[in-house]
Amino acid sequence: MPGSACTKDIQKNINCSTSAALPTCPPAATFTELQPLMAHPDPPSEHDKSQEDTKEKDPVQSAGPTALQKARARFLKGVSYFAGDMPVFAKWMEKQFILLQLLDWVLRGAAQVMFVNNPLSGLIIFAGLILQNYWWALNGFVGTLFATISALILQQNRGAIAAGLYGYNGILVGLLMAVFSNAGDWYWWLLLPNIFMSMMCPIVSSALASINSRWDLPVFTLPFNILVCLHMVATGHYNHHFPQVLIQPRSELPNITWAEIDVAKLFMSVPVGIGQVYGCDNPWTGGIFIISLFISSPITCAHAVLGSAVGMVSGLALAAPFGDIYFGLWGYNCVLACIAIGGMFYALTWQVHLLAITCAFFCAYLGSAIANIMSRFGLPACTWPFCLSALTFLLLTTGTNRIFKLPLAKVTYPEKNLGFFWKMKKQEKKEKAEKERKEQEEQQKAIEEEVILNEKEQLRLELERMEEGRGATEASESKNDETPGVEQQDTGEEVEIRQNDLTEVTPADYV
């Protein structure tokens, strides 16, 4: 077996050589999470699942790796430090000053809007926001910060805070309140409702989680949707302190002629759609966001682009004004829905991939509907369409085991989720095989026992026959002994023992 497994595909080969290149590190230690950071020679990367697989198959791979393999191994090792959810960095952070930790949480919170638990992605996203608008970026930062602080005050789960799960609603609240404010940039009073609403985020999150956890569902960006809509409709366009931009229902649609389509803008609408998740219409900002996604998880990145494209197509199908499509308004909900279903909360299989695309189409439809309804109240659609469509598709129950919803506690990022799913499948297969093996063994044993029993029976019969023979000879000596005598003797002994047993129970009955 050794040696053959490694030639199967390059990926595994690399991993083999990775472990081979570190002969001082015993394989078991690689996955110990309690080791101090600096003594950790091979952190669990996003490829640890395949590593693990390989090791099981081939723990003593000692063939010398080529130079290319070595380079790749080093590259992948490097990748593992900043890709996925950066567990090495998170572990190192735990021992740092609280303010530095808070920064980590804020950055992770910024990235968690796209389900990415990665401070580097968060940093890049903030860079994209600054590229778009300083004032918006500041409001987003304030929102994330105060949402995280509020969660700390309310003593929410520390692990969830550290993963940025209390920050992502805050950044959206902060950003979108700035985006939809009609008072212009650098209207400092806006920070007051911004801070208040951000600090309400953990409360609303916790409340919604109490409800959604009954169905093992996440809260998504529902707190953001609720709080931003609440702020906007509570104040409105004509408010003197916090005026909002005027959003009005469309009573008539412009004529659409296909000749007018600007194909370049249409293609540009894909990154713009991703940028609109954070309310940004700059295609460069959208592009930066795509990079930040790719760093953490290529699957997430692919589904984000796919979702944005699906949204664009849906817009064309439903005769939406081209301006809306170019502006990315048809894309951002589909982006989020496609990421959520395609590998994040379901383990990615072909069936789930198709489900994610269906969900994106449904989400685009829903987006149009909700935008029309919300506009009657002067409200934008926010990410309500994403939340509702993703929740609907997560509530789906099917008879197939190819659509596997991960337990909420096990959700990390698509690649790791997939690893979890495969491991579980393998475990199941192993258990099944084990069961079958045991059953076979038992059958074998049963057969053997039967054979032994038969032999014993034969022996007993022979013995009886012999005793009978002896009994017959003894019968001539004394007439009291009869064949059942053997049994009588047995019974007598039995009864004696039983009487001893009963002495414990009976005394109360004697008087």
Place this chain on the structure above:
Amino acid sequence: MPGSACTKDIQKNINCSTSAALPTCPPAATFTELQPLMAHPDPPSEHDKSQEDTKEKDPVQSAGPTALQKARARFLKGVSYFAGDMPVFAKWMEKQFILLQLLDWVLRGAAQVMFVNNPLSGLIIFAGLILQNYWWALNGFVGTLFATISALILQQNRGAIAAGLYGYNGILVGLLMAVFSNAGDWYWWLLLPNIFMSMMCPIVSSALASINSRWDLPVFTLPFNILVCLHMVATGHYNHHFPQVLIQPRSELPNITWAEIDVAKLFMSVPVGIGQVYGCDNPWTGGIFIISLFISSPITCAHAVLGSAVGMVSGLALAAPFGDIYFGLWGYNCVLACIAIGGMFYALTWQVHLLAITCAFFCAYLGSAIANIMSRFGLPACTWPFCLSALTFLLLTTGTNRIFKLPLAKVTYPEKNLGFFWKMKKQEKKEKAEKERKEQEEQQKAIEEEVILNEKEQLRLELERMEEGRGATEASESKNDETPGVEQQDTGEEVEIRQNDLTEVTPADYV
């Protein structure tokens, strides 16, 4: 007793003769569901409960049935083949070609809108739809078909699919999208969103069922409501591809003078209200629907008519424009609500009947409210009022056992539900009687045992006295014997009994 029970009422008499007319069929076999179809001489009909009752009371009814009775028996036997949920036909279908099965499921789906699980009713309903409008009927058929196919693809519960539970939202989606389309009949592009929305039905149904099942509630037509409203509001009146009819809120109501009432039209509004369940305003179509209901379940039919009448009265009470009432807009929700509460999900008693009427009134009120709200968004009320009012009344908990909500898994059709309820009641009564009997027996036994014990005690005392007498005489002979001697004897006796008891258990231990 025999003979007298049968004269109680005609219904039972008929059933008696039914079983008498089939002397070759043992009563027990009547309820076996695993028998092959053609060998099934007496399928469980909608009257099987009363049959059962009668049989228990009068199993040897051998008086010769009159010719009239025989004719009636034959008639009822015939009825049992196409009434209720047609279990005989369903069983026969299971062995047919898949396309034929699919047709059965589609027809059952068409009828399930009215809670009727019967392909014949479905066929009649399709006839009614064709009478109304060919294009609508086609759209309805396409909707049902694709909803059922989608459920098959998503591997939903096969039993539920076969009962048409994944089709009824599809037919409504297809029909109503055609009804509310402003593009005119035979606009073939409409089939595209129609198919998409129909195929979304099982997803939304499954998601809602995940939520509602926590309270053991059905999803009713909520998926239809959600999806049709979604399509209509996503496109709207001014859409270039899929324009919807213009629905606007009423800002002023016309003056109402009672003299203007057209009584004929008012009466006609009852069947029209039933037709409006499927969006049809043709009174003949409504009449056909009534027939299709009567075939499957007379109780359902009665409550449908009652509900429509209640809706009409409510419309008059709340000063609705006569046009709306004539058009059946006040009726269709009440029809569904009245059917759902009156015998379908509750076992029909007088209290439940009153509750159903209350629910119909509440539903009419709610219907007016929801229609006013939805019209602001250019939407019709759909069957939201029915869903919300019926769910509210099903969530009701009361202290009385006369309002019995059936477990969702046991819901079939009112007559069978009633049978289940009566059976359960009888079972409870029997158990109670059994319990009381046992208690009495135990009391009796306890008394007898006491008597025996007393007698034993007396005997023992006598024995003691005798032994004492003997003891006294023996005492002169040997000084070792004392009174506890009796106890020693007792103990011996005790042990002997014990030994007898143990003989049952011990043989396995002997070798």
Place this chain on the structure above:
Amino acid sequence: MPGSACTKDIQKNINCSTSAALPTCPPAATFTELQPLMAHPDPPSEHDKSQEDTKEKDPVQSAGPTALQKARARFLKGVSYFAGDMPVFAKWMEKQFILLQLLDWVLRGAAQVMFVNNPLSGLIIFAGLILQNYWWALNGFVGTLFATISALILQQNRGAIAAGLYGYNGILVGLLMAVFSNAGDWYWWLLLPNIFMSMMCPIVSSALASINSRWDLPVFTLPFNILVCLHMVATGHYNHHFPQVLIQPRSELPNITWAEIDVAKLFMSVPVGIGQVYGCDNPWTGGIFIISLFISSPITCAHAVLGSAVGMVSGLALAAPFGDIYFGLWGYNCVLACIAIGGMFYALTWQVHLLAITCAFFCAYLGSAIANIMSRFGLPACTWPFCLSALTFLLLTTGTNRIFKLPLAKVTYPEKNLGFFWKMKKQEKKEKAEKERKEQEEQQKAIEEEVILNEKEQLRLELERMEEGRGATEASESKNDETPGVEQQDTGEEVEIRQNDLTEVTPADYV
């Protein structure tokens, strides 16, 4: 200890003297709830928790109370008859004529709007309503009465009915339907929908309770909100039978200049805000309501005033028209939210107090938002903002034990809730101490046992040495004995013991 505890604070001192002034009443009897009314010398008052505390610390306080103390004791005893939830009166009521009981339930229902279970408060509230408007008061009474009767018909929980929990939605439905009717006072036809909607209250309450009970949440005034909105939107402003007042969305806000503020009116808005809970704009009525709250529970009263003030401040912060603020529209939801969170459903601590204020601010924000949305449908905000904000804050889960949500079944009134909380805390502390004590004891025992064991060991060793000595002398006699002999002996002893142990188990194995 005795004597010192009492000087700690006056409150406790009073309670000490209360119990001292009633030497004929054993302390244990004070809390017996099964005693007949007239023989009940010291009913559990709102101060029973402190009494209890004091008693535990100082059960034999026998120093003669001063005249002042005696007077105070008498005063507090008097207070206890009509404060809190008046359990003495409730017990006495149980034996009265059913109509009198019904009156008690109606009065309690009227007060339950403010979470007060006290018929005297209810009576005062009705007085306040009569001061405001006879017709409204009549409608409120009719609503409460029919809601209670409907709950009786539907056989709802008798305890809940007696606590007025089925009446408070009824009074609000009756009152607000009269308030928002555009048909003028004494339009007798209004009583028809009033009675219908009031009788629907228990049904909707029961249905909502089925849902909310899953999260141990109360239904608050949701049934009232649903039913009044339903009635208003079903009829509307232009209805011929039941016209509603015209409520329209504000498209422009008047200019606000701070100089125009009328400080007197602003202060007046606090009691007016409390009055608006029942739809009353008369400040005297609001003042009467404050008194009725103070009678039952000072904590409730304080939070009501605080909530109203918070609402007023929020209105100013969000640039609301002064007219709305003066009219109390910003106050009433905050009043209810602040009461609910501040001591009613959470045990009152400083953290909870701050949470209640936060909730009031959130509720004011939400109130503005909901009022804007509802006005599009011609609807008032009712108490939706209170319900939604309070439910959100009750769903909150935190890691701190200073925010303790009472189980719904244990909720009474803030003072008693606090008593329950303290008792629980004390119980926990006691259990902890007990546990620690036991652990210490066990440790002590373990040490002692070790000492004994050591002594035994020493004895054994000595014995061995002695035996060895003997063995040595014996060794000269026989050469077979060697040093391991000690161990052999040990083993032999061991085996003997084992054999005794095994006698219970082994007989079956011996043959």
